[in-house]
Amino acid sequence: MNIAVIGTGYVGLVTGTCLAEVGNNVICVDIDEAKVAQMKNGKVPIFEPNLEELFLKNIKANRLHFTTHLKTALDKSQIIFLALPTPQDEDGSADLKYVESVAHELGDLITDYKIIINKSTVPVGTSEIVKNIIKRKTSVAFDVISNPEFLREGFAVQDFMTPERIIIGTKSKKAIDILNKLYSPFITLKRPVIVMDEKSAELTKYAANTFLATKITFMNEVANLCEIIGANVDDVRKGIGSDSRIGNKFLFPGIGFGGSCFPKDVNALVHSSDTAGYNFQILKSVLNVNQSQKKSLIPKFKKYFNNHISSKKVGIWGLAFKPNTDDIREAPAIDVINELLLEGIEITAYDPEAMPNMKRIYGDKITFCNNAYDVLKDVDCLLINTEWREFYSPDFDKMKKLMKQPVIFDGRNIFDMEVMKINGFHYESVGRKIVT
Ligand code: NAD
DSSP: EEEEEEOSHHHHHHHHHHHHHTTTTEEEEEHHHHHHHHHHHHOEEEESTTHHHHHHHHHHHHTTTSSSSHHHHHHHSSSSOOOOOOBBTTTBBBBHHHHHHHHHHHHHHHOEEEEEOOOOOTTTHHHHHHHHHHHHHOOOEEEEEEEEEEEOTTTTTHHHHHHHHHEEEEOOOHHHHHHHHHHGOOOOBOOOEEEOOOOOOOOOOHHHHHHHHHHHHHHHHHHHHHHHOOOHHHHHHHHHHHHTTSSTTTOOOSHHHHSSSHHHHHHHHHHHHHHOOOOOOOOOOOHHHHHHHHHHHHHHHHHHHHTTTTTTEEEEOOOOOSSSSSOOTTOOOOOOOOOHHHOEEEEEEEEEHHHHHHHHHHGGGGGGOOTGGGGGGOOSSEESSSGGGGSSSOHHHHHHHHHSSSSEEEESSSSHHHHHHTOOOOEOOOOSSOOO
């Protein structure tokens, strides 16, 4: 099949590459000229495990192309994916300006039947909006389908190749047949296509993301309570996770969720619910709790140093909002760093992938280090924001020799408490007793 993917970010580039990998001809379109030039030169503009290999393979096989010219892509393709940003607007709603502007262009440019498949996360009713914009501009036949994407950054290729389900929101029989054929390489009995109307498909994506954000937040509140009453959240987690009605995933407490999706999607559903006249109370609480959870290491750090913190030097491990990505959008590390900088604290930091993105925000306000140990030279304490695998088994003796004091505030519970005790650290984590 001949496919155009408009928008080559995490979703678009992975979609385009994976669809090329199963034999389709894919042309990816982006307005970012530098990005397109980079991709034409065989450079992947984002970090995503296994993406580069497939990307290069399919460019070589002549199945994956890049352009800034929308018309060229449309003329060659019947299937058009929209993988455009839907960032949070000032009022919390999803900003549809990118999706709407491309809809206008499609209305001007299409000359034969197209299936327009929206992969962006968009509020209920957006398929209808896109349809109406295009309809006002052309008499050419087309279908607009809602096909929300569930891939996770850090596992994007794997998730696209083996999705747990594919949601298709449309009433068009023709579109369903074409999409079933398009997705057949990815579908098995255990990985079904679920067809529904457009509105239900659009809401399914928000319901999924906000449910997960709620589950994380619930567990963070359980952890906060554990700290006060002296219980151990690890045990509570195992205890409840063994109940199949609850399940053991998304129960790990920490310093809150971030990223390009959960925060904006919770805000967007709150906003569209308010607009529809429904007060989605649980999600409003999720937003409030998460905001304070992101900064929850700071009071622990201040208390340990009896509020004498301005002359302290702090090391930070982890800047990305989660491991295996370079994405720092809404990362808790940003809240932590901002709080520390307000206090005039000197910061050294390391992240395996996210430092170039962080440098764009902080420049030389932070010292970015080449590795995790360089961060520790003469620091009064270490703060851990992201659970990168390379942080799990460090050389504790080497750490202690480098640090001014062996003090760790761990926002992701990556260390065993007994191990920290044996190694002589003062160690504070989330929902567990203080080791000292
Ligand atoms: P992104 O910001 O990484 O990429 C979007 C791309 O679209 C950018 O490269 C941008 O230059 C391009 N673009 C903007 N306007 C354009 C235009 N007019 N023509 C062509 N290209 C244009 O975004 P993303 O993370 O890939 O997310 C895209 C959508 O998918 C969002 O709605 C998001 O909520 C949703 N989503 C994201 C994820 C994720 O993990 N990132 C997962 C599921 C769903």
